[in-house]
Amino acid sequence: MNENTPVIQARNLDLTFQTNDGPVHALKDVSLDIMKGDFVSFIGPSGCGKTTFLRVVAALEEPTGGTVTVNGMSPDDARRARAYGYVFQAAGLYPWRTIEGNIKLPLEIMGYPKSEQDDHVKRVLELVDLAGFGKKFPWQLSGGMQQRASIARALAFDADILLMDEPFGALDEIVRDHLNEQLLELWDKTHKTIGFVTHSIPEAVYLSTKIVVMSPRPGRITDVIENTLPRERPLDIRDTPEFLEIAHRVREGLRAGHAYDD
Amino acid sequence: MIKSALSVLTVVAAIIGIWYLACIPMNMHEAVQQAERAGAEVTPAKAIDRLQMGGIALALKNPGLVGGAFGQERPRLPSPEQVAAELWKTTGAMAANGRAFSKRSLIFHGWITLSATLLGFVFGTGLGILLAVGIVHSRAMDMSVMPWAIASQTIPILALAPMIIVVLNSVGLQGLIPKAIISAYLSFFPVVVGMVKGLRAPDAMQLDLMRTYNATRAQTFWKLRLPASMPYLFASLKIGISASLIGAIVGELPTGAVRGLGARMLTGSYYGQTIQIWSALFAAAILAAVLVGLIGLIQRLTLKRMGIQA
Ligand SMILES: Nc1ncnc2c1ncn2[C@@H]1O[C@H](COP(=O)(O)OP(=O)(O)OP(=O)(O)O)[C@@H](O)[C@H]1O
Ligand SMILES: [Mg+2]
Numbered sequence: 031m032n033e034n035t036p037v038i039q040a041r042n043l044d045l046t047f048q049t050n051d052g053p054v055h056a057l058k059d060v061s062l063d064i065m066k067g068d069f070v071s072f073i074g075p076s077g078c079g080k081t082t083f084l085r086v087v088a089a090l091e092e093p094t095g096g097t098v099t100v101n102g103m104s105p106d107d108a109r110r111a112r113a114y115g116y117v118f119q120a121a122g123l124y125p126w127r128t129i130e131g132n133i134k135l136p137l138e139i140m141g142y143p144k145s146e147q148d149d150h151v152k153r154v155l156e157l158v159d160l161a162g163f164g165k166k167f168p169w170q171l172s173g174g175m176q177q178r179a180s181i182a183r184a185l186a187f188d189a190d191i192l193l194m195d196e197p198f199g200a201l202d203e204i205v206r207d208h209l210n211e212q213l214l215e216l217w218d219k220t221h222k223t224i225g226f227v228t229h230s231i232p233e234a235v236y237l238s239t240k241i242v243v244m245s246p247r248p249g250r251i252t253d254v255i256e257n258t259l260p261r262e263r264p265l266d267i268r269d270t271p272e273f274l275e276i277a278h279r280v281r282e283g284l285r286a287g288h289a290y291d292d
Numbered sequence: 293m294i295k296s297a298l299s300v301l302t303v304v305a306a307i308i309g310i311w312y313l314a315c316i317p318m319n320m321h322e323a324v325q326q327a328e329r330a331g332a333e334v335t336p337a338k339a340i341d342r343l344q345m346g347g348i349a350l351a352l353k354n355p356g357l358v359g360g361a362f363g364q365e366r367p368r369l370p371s372p373e374q375v376a377a378e379l380w381k382t383t384g385a386m387a388a389n390g391r392a393f394s395k396r397s398l399i400f401h402g403w404i405t406l407s408a409t410l411l412g413f414v415f416g417t418g419l420g421i422l423l424a425v426g427i428v429h430s431r432a433m434d435m436s437v438m439p440w441a442i443a444s445q446t447i448p449i450l451a452l453a454p455m456i457i458v459v460l461n462s463v464g465l466q467g468l469i470p471k472a473i474i475s476a477y478l479s480f481f482p483v484v485v486g487m488v489k490g491l492r493a494p495d496a497m498q499l500d501l502m503r504t505y506n507a508t509r510a511q512t513f514w515k516l517r518l519p520a521s522m523p524y525l526f527a528s529l530k531i532g533i534s535a536s537l538i539g540a541i542v543g544e545l546p547t548g549a550v551r552g553l554g555a556r557m558l559t560g561s562y563y564g565q566t567i568q569i570w571s572a573l574f575a576a577a578i579l580a581a582v583l584v585g586l587i588g589l590i591q592r593l594t595l596k597r598m599g600i601q602a
Contacts, residue, residue, distance in 0.1 A: 090500050109506055116504040118497050126519045126598040135515065139505045167599045187505075 036063035037101060037191060037223045038087055044095030045082060055248035056082040057093070062242065062251065066190075069217055069224045071234035072242045073280060079249025080227040084193050087225065088116050100191065112140060114191035115184030119199050121176035123168040123183075129155075130164035133183045140187055154182040157216055174205040178212075185220070192224045199229065207265055210236055214263060231284075232268055235259070235277045243283035253283035308372050316361045317347025318369035323360030324350060332357070370567045378571040395551075398575045404552040406579060408468055408540040412475020413533050419476060420483025420532070421525075427484070428491040428517070429509065438488075445481050449474065449539065454546035471543035471552075478539040479532035486528025490521025519598060526591035533583045541576060553579075 043060040046053045056079045064070050072080040085091040086098060089105035100108035108114065115136075123132045130151050137147045155161050158178040168176055177197055184192060198206045210233060217224055228234050234241050235257065243253040257276060259267060267273055324342060328334045335353045336342055342350060351358055362371050370378075382398040392399045423441065426433040453474050460470040494516050502512045544554025553572045560568035 088504055090503060109504065112506055114504070116501065118501065120497060122497050122501060124498075124516070124519070126522075128599065136505045139502075139507045139511050139515065 035102065037066050037068070038062070038064040038098070038225070040083075040087075040096065040098045042096035043083070043086065043093050043098060045079075045086060045091065045093045057086070058248035058250045060096070060249075060251055062254070064223060064225065064240075066223055067221055068240055069226065069238045070240045070242060071238040072225065072227045072244060073229065073231065073234045074244030074249075074252075074284065075246055076229075077249070078244040078246035080244060081195050082249065083244075084116075084195055084225055084227060088114060088193055090116075108191075112187060113189055114193050115187065115189045117181055117184045117192070117194040117197045119196045121168070121173075121180040123176055123179055125168055127167075128164065129160065129166050129168065129171070129179050129182075132168070132179060133164075133186045136183060136187050142187070150186050154185045157185060157219070158182045159212060174201050174209065177201065178209065181213075181216075185216075190222055192222045194224065195227045196229065197226075198233070206230075206233070211265060213237065218261070231277050231280050234280060235273060236263060236265075236268060241276075241280055243280060245284075245286075252286055253279075255279055255283065311369075311372050312362075315367070315369050315371045316351050316358055319361040319364055319367045320347040320350045320354075320358075322364055322367065323357050324354055326364070327354075327357045327360055366564050367566055370570050374567050375570045375574060378567045379574060382571065383575075398553075398556070398571065401551060401553050401556050401572070402575050402579055405471075405537070405540045405544065405554065405576070408471035408543065408552070409475055409533070409536045409579075409583070411468065411472035412477075412539055413479050413536040415472060416476035416479030416536060417483050417529065417532060420480040420528070421487055423480070423484045424487030424491055425513070427488050429513075438484075441481060441484050444477070449478060449542055452477075453542050457543065457546055471540045474543040475536040475539035478535040482528040482531040482535060483525070486524045486531075487521055490524025491517045493517075493520045493524065522595065522598065526587065526594070529587050529591075530584050533587055534580050537576065537580050537583065 040060055040062045043057050044055075045057040046055050060079075060083060062070075072083065074080055082091060086093050087100060087105055089109040098105050101111070101113050103111065103113075123129070124135070127135065133151045133154060134147050137150055142150065151164060152161075155164055158181055160175060160178055160182060163171065163175065163179075168179070171179065177200075181194075181197065184194075198209050201209065214237060226234075226237060228237075238257050241253075241255040241257060242251055243255065244250065245252045255276065259272060259276070321342060324334050325339070328339075334342075334357065336345075345353075351361070361367075363374065367374070379398065382396060383392075386392055386394060386397040387399060391397060393403070394400060423433075423437055427437055428434075456474055456477075457466075457470050460466065460473070491513075498516060498520075499512070502516055507515070540552070541554035541557070544552040545558055550559070553576045556572035556575075557569050560566065560572060
């Protein structure tokens, strides 16, 4: 595959859910390119189709129109090729497995040899700063640690795409800052392509190379903002004028989406 | 721990107290009659008048004869110590004499019933789990099996049991197997219901997660559905095992069987041996409690090993 072909490419994507209260137009005419190594944040009001877009990419939802390719394949083929790890909003660890056991789950399913499994577990536990917690059960960990464990689980098999749906939504500000820093570090180390849904403007600006602003009814992309911040980002970059300017543009984009509504 | 033991003991004491009290009106007529035969003065003197009276009124008229309501040979309601004595006589005492498996021993009859119960329970649980797996994985089975399973439980077992016994007898099956089938018939249902619920317990997100791993149905079953269903399974097993025991006892009634706890209850009622009926009843209750307790123990060990907090 050519360096310049997008890892994820959506063209005129449409998705209408048929519900009992009539059709819901969750995605309308969504076109987007995500390049290798991009960190793309999706931001927008509730119901604008962020989750739905991620789920279409992950072949958990079937679009009603348009095309998506992942690594040049259909999303379902990419799923079969185990091209991505998916992190849900809730950690969703199995209570009957230890943290180690939870991380091994995808490895067991994908048939990694036993000897390799332990290496993978060790490596990803270190990546998410949970070394030493492998033998604990999920209920013995805090919410933030559980979420990190679920990220480790998505990293355990070497998918080069990571899709994250508000993974830090339920956590407090401090923990969130810390996890944001760690996530950037992890992205830097692993060179993964990341799709990341959030409701927080600072989070989106701090993390991404590209910010996709969406608006609801029907869900569509209203703005795609290239982030010009350097890749090296200490937490206090959030007080610099450059950061605030990009944040301002995102806010404007969100407002414009709302105005369209009225 | 001590507190809960105390509250249990209080309830037991209250039940025994009520039981003793209930013996008086239940057995008063017999007590007065025996006293009269022995030449004592009783009121009213005419037997026909006494028959018109309630037990309590009779006891109030003959307070001196109340003691006779206890310790009768064939009381309408035996007193607790009579039942306890009979239980001991037919279990512990016989075991001590090396006659634990004599035909008069409740251990022997209990074993006969227990073997049918366990066999039926294993059948029923296996069938229940298989049906539940089918129902969860196949829409057709979901639509077709569940209504039949429910319908099967609306037929009174007392009506069905004799038919099962007679039909199986005509093909040469008797004894253990027919009783086990009735047990299985009663115990598969709670297992189906519980297991279907348990296997469906994983939420959409957990199933989606499996899908992102491209897990096969079998993998999803073994790694997600089955472990998630364990708490539900054990809850149904507890109901299932007591249903099995009832099934085995009911299976012993219609044939006029001579072996098993059900048979003891039946022969007891033929000959007015109320003490025998009650001790068989208690043996059955104790057996049920032990079986349910055992499953509870296995449940605790299993869930603990799985790391689930009970
Ligand atoms: N399975 C479904 N069936 C019917 N409608 C759905 C389904 N999933 C999502 N929708 C609808 O599609 C629209 C977009 O939903 P989506 O979950 O993608 O929003 P979102 O941007 O992720 O919102 P939030 O920020 O609240 O998570 C909503 O109106 C939602 O009600
Ligand atoms: Mg969402």
